[in-house]
Amino acid sequence: MDEVLVVCPHCGKVxxxxxxKLAGGLRPDCGACGATLFPGAIEAKDDADFERHVARTNLPILVDFWAAWCGPCKMMAPQFAAAAKKMDGSARFLKVDTESLQQTAARFNIRSIPTMVMIVNGREIARQAGATDASNIIRWAMSHGVHA
Incomplete structure (x- = not known):
């Protein structure tokens, strides 16, 4: 059976x-804490939490680098959430507040926000700067190998 590894956004267990089953729409719960593994877009709690998701999840990870003071980021947030809801299970949608997770933002050399980064097997494979809508986020993700 072809399996994916996914980190629980609540307790951090793999x-x-x-x-x-994911392709068929099943959204499993965590075996440790019982929380849903795919609640839509999730917020990285700190740099270590971000690293845990990247290092231990073998799904593609679509990261939205943003900040609370950024107008375009605020406009894109519901679009990113809508794309996450539609594609959750085929990718992990992770939000990174660049003000709180400065080490992670620096590691990815984030110079403008919002910026989306696609990570596969721990490596960045694509990035796109600027706000966009859900359909373009989905199209961009699919163009980089994520299946809806």
Whole structure:
């Protein structure tokens, strides 16, 4: 059985899930804490939490680098959430507040926000700067190998 590894956004434990079941719409709960593994876009709590998701999840990770003071970031937030809701299970949608997670923002050399970064197997494979809508986020993700 082809499985994915996904980090629980609540307790941080690694869980296994069937790709086939995820593709069929099943959204499993964490085996440790019982919380849903795919609640839509999630916020990285700190730099270590971000690293845990990147290092231990084998799904593509779509990261939205943003800040609370950024107008375009505020406009894009519901669009990112809508794309996450539609594609959750085929990718992890992770938000990074550049003001709180400065080390992570520096590691990815974030110079403008919002910036989306696609990470696969721990490596950045694509990035896009600027606000966009849900359909363009989905299209961009699919153009980099994420299946809806």
């Amino acid at each position: 869980n296994r899930a069937s790709r086939e």
